Amino acid sequence: MFSGLFGKPRKQTIDIIFPTSWETMTLQQFRDVCQILSSPHGRHETLFLCLCKLSGIRPDVQTRHDPEQMKDRLAFIIDGKSYIIGASAIREACSRLEFILDGIGLPPSPFPEVDRKLYGISFGKYYSADSYMLRASAEHNQAYIKEAVKVLTDGRKRKLLPWERQAAVIWWNGVKRYLMDKYPHVLEEGENISDRSQADILQDILSVMNGNRPQENDSILGCDVHSVLYSLNTIYRNAKQRSHK
Numbered sequence: 556m557f558s559g560l561f562g563k564p565r566k567q568t569i570d571i572i573f574p575t576s577w578e579t580m581t582l583q584q585f586r587d588v589c590q591i592l593s594s595p596h597g598r599h600e601t602l603f604l605c606l607c608k609l610s611g612i613r614p615d616v617q618t619r620h621d622p623e624q625m626k627d628r629l630a631f632i633i634d635g636k637s638y639i640i641g642a643s644a645i646r647e648a649c650s651r652l653e654f655i656l657d658g659i660g661l662p663p664s665p666f667p668e669v670d671r672k673l674y675g676i677s678f679g680k681y682y683s684a685d686s687y688m689l690r691a692s693a694e695h696n697q698a699y700i701k702e703a704v705k706v707l708t709d710g711r712k713r714k715l716l717p718w719e720r721q722a723a724v725i726w727w728n729g730v731k732r733y734l735m736d737k738y739p740h741v742l743e744e745g746e747n748i749s750d751r752s753q754a755d756i757l758q759d760i761l762s763v764m765n766g767n768r769p770q771e772n773d774s775i776l777g778c779d780v781h782s783v784l785y786s787l788n789t790i791y792r793n794a795k796q797r798s799h800k
Contacts, residue, residue, distance in 0.1 A: 569633060573609035575651050577660030577729060584609055585662045586718060588655060589725065593717040598656060602649040609652070661729035665722035669707045673730060678783040679776030680706050686753040688727050700724065738784045740791035763790060 574580045580588070587608045591601060607613055615630035615637045628639045654660065664671040673681060684703040691699035700720050704712050715723065735742045751759070764786065765771040775783060 569638065571610040571612055571633065571648070573606065573648075573652070576654060577658065577662040577725070580662050582663040582665070582667075585665065585722060585726075589665070589718040589722040592655070592725075593721045599649070601656065602652050603645070605652050605655055606645070606649050610648075659728050659732045661733050662722075662726055665719055665726055666704065666708055666712055668711065671726075672733060673780050676707065676780050677777050678780045681780040682753075682757055682776075684727075685731075688724075689753070691724075703727070734784060738788040740788045740795065741784055760787065763787065 574584060577585075588605055591604045591608065596604065612631045612633050615632050617625060617630050619630065619637070624639055627642050629642055629645060630637055630639050632638075661671065669676065684706045687699040687703035687706065691697060691703070697720055700723050701713070701715050704715060704719075704723055761769070761772045761775060764775050764783065
């Protein structure tokens with residue numbers, strides 16, 4: 556919530572409410588932001604458009620007001636009424652939305668059939684989707700984003716609108732950050748093999764998990780991603796502790 560905007564005809568404090576993190580956005584707000592991000596805008600314009608959309612305010616016709624009152628001020632329609640707001644207050648409000656351009660967080664899943672934190676998704680699907688998302692980033696090829704979503708939705712989602720592609724990238728970055736924080740020892744181990752191919756890394760993971768029984772690989776790939784990452788995190792943590800003794 557942002558407070559301290561002074562309106563006309565008499566001075567009064569009003570509140571406009573908008574999310575100040577990815578985590579506090581509703582799915583509709585996330586969609587609105589991604590629609591703005593999927594079109595070309597400059598940084599300041601993007602933040603201003605997001606502020607207006609998320610808070611429900613909109614610019615009023617500036618010439619309707621006394622020019623003397625409009626020095627370093629802007630007119631907005633809020634709840635059907637026109638208010639004159641200091642430009643500094645708008646700049647401050649926009650600054651609270653800079654996480655949209657600079658931050659990584661965990662917004663709602665843009666695909667209702669997929670849990671925001673990937674609960675209910677198998678490790679095999681997660682790893683395949685992540686491989687596609689890594690290729691999309693490395694090769695600047697958005698076709699791989701669609702392939703990743705197809706994997707996660709069991710093929711039910713085959714076409715993506717521009718805002719959905721934008722949302723998939725933002726959400727997946729948040730998912731990866733969340734998993735890295737939740738299972739930090741898996742991340743540490745992954746950093747040591749970053750020059751390996753995704754296929755080779757998967758084989759290394761399966762060899763750690765299957766106890767020299769490759770026939771267990773299909774079962775491991777079918778397990779919930781959190782179950783596998785929890786087990787891997789415990790294995791790597793224990794190995795690290797033993798090496799320090």
